[in-house]
Structure formats: C-alpha cells, structure tokens
Amino acid sequence: MSVALERLTARVRACRICVDQPLGRPLPHEPRPVLQPSSTARILLAGQAPGTKVHLSGMPFTDASGDRLRNWLGVSAREFYDTEKFAIVPMGFCFPGQDANGSDLPPRRECAPAWRAQLMALMPRIDLVLTIGGYAQAWHMGTARLPSLTETVRNWRAIWDGPAAPKVLPLPHPSWRNTGWLKKNPWFEMDLLPFLRSEIRYRID
Numbered sequence: 001m002s003v004a005l006e007r008l009t010a011r012v013r014a015c016r017i018c019v020d021q022p023l024g025r026p027l028p029h030e031p032r033p034v035l036q037p038s039s040t041a042r043i044l045l046a047g048q049a050p051g052t053k054v055h056l057s058g059m060p061f062t063d064a065s066g067d068r069l070r071n072w073l074g075v076s077a078r079e080f081y082d083t084e085k086f087a088i089v090p091m092g093f094c095f096p097g098q099d100a101n102g103s104d105l106p107p108r109r110e111c112a113p114a115w116r117a118q119l120m121a122l123m124p125r126i127d128l129v130l131t132i133g134g135y136a137q138a139w140h141m142g143t144a145r146l147p148s149l150t151e152t153v154r155n156w157r158a159i160w161d162g163p164a165a166p167k168v169l170p171l172p173h174p175s176w177r178n179t180g181w182l183k184k185n186p187w188f189e190m191d192l193l194p195f196l197r198s199e200i201r202y203r204i205d
Contacts, residue, residue, distance in 0.1 A: 017114060034055070039124070043129075048106075051063055149170075
C-alpha cells in the first residue's frame with residue numbers, strides 16, 4: 001500500500017462522523033469501519049456495508065454472503081483477502097444497524113461523500129469494479145444504471161462494452177436472502193458468472 005493510501009486508510013478507520021456529525025439519527029453503536037483498500041490491486045469490490053458478523057470480525061465478507069461471493073468469483077479465501085489482488089471498499093464502512101424486521105439498514109449517508117473519491121484517487125491500478133447491489137451501482141455506474149437492479153445486471157454485456165473506464169460489472173448482493181432472485185434469473189449463473197470468473201483470473205493469475 002502506498003504511504004498516501006495508508007495514511008488515508010488510517011483516517012477512515014478512525015472516522016466517527018456518523019456519531020459526531022450524523023445525517024439523521026446517529027449510528028446506534030460504536031463505529032468500526034471495515035475496508036481493504038489497495039494501491040496495487042486491479043479489482044475493486046464495491047459492496048454495500050458490513051453486516052453483524054463483519055462488524056464483529058473487522059474483516060470484510062466474513063459471513064455467508066462472503067462465501068457465496070467467493071464462489072461467484074471462483075477464488076479462494078487466500079486470494080480474496082490478498083491486497084495485491086483485490087481492493088474491498090464498501091459504500092458504507094460501518095455496520096449501519098437493523099430495521100424493525102431484522103434487515104440491515106442502508107449504508108450510512110456520511111461515508112461515501114466524505115471518503116470515496118479520495119480512496120478511488122489513490123487506487124490507480126483498478127481496471128475492474130464489481131458493483132454489488134444498488135448503492136454501489138448508483139455511485140459507480142452513472143447513466144449506465146437502469147431503474148431496477150435486475151435490469152441493470154441483465155444489461156451487463158452492454159455495460160461491459162460501453163466506454164466507461166475502469167470496466168464495471170454489476171452484481172446482485174450475494175446475501176442468501178437473494179436465493180429466490182437467483183432462481184428466477186438463471187442467466188446470471190449461466191452467462192454472467194463464467195465471464196466474470198474469466199476476467200478475475202485474467203487479473204489475478
């Protein structure tokens with residue numbers, strides 16, 4: 001990691017704006033920013049926000065969603081957590097809490113405006129961004145994002161062939177809550193995942 005990125009990451013990990021200067025209700029627990037930036041990786045995983053297990057572990061995707069995501073990518077845990085291969089920078093760095101139904105709340109609104117552009121500027125080798133879920137797609141895809149997540153992911157070939165740099169591939173969230181979505185959209189596993197795994201291997205091998 002470059003010195004500049006190391007310093008910025010330390011500032012992010014000490015961030016308390018969602019408690020000290022919140023937009024709306026403050027974070028209901030002590031902040032614990034979780035991210036894995038890299039100045040050498042070519043692949044950025046742009047996810048949503050940590051869940052409860054990640055909040056406890058302090059490492060990204062140490063949960064069932066992470067198991068499914070690594071399967072989608074065709075990588076081992078060792079490869080996944082190798083900062084030479086992957087940068088992992090979610091839209092929200094802290095677990096945002098849960099709603100009355102036990103679902104995770106959206107990423108905190110303070111995170112991305114405060115930190116994301118600065119982090120992206122210090123990760124110059126990124127040439128593939130995997131946008132996981134609607135919040136990451138809204139930030140990274142601009143007008144290429146369609147009204148729904150399903151439409152956006154289904155349009156992945158046109159998005160890939162577009163002029164954007166770095167290249168972007170939209171993905172649904174790998175939560176097990178999305179198992180029904182995967183069954184309704186078999187093209188995702190049949191068409192997109194083989195292409196995705198090929199592009200991953202091209203960049204990490």
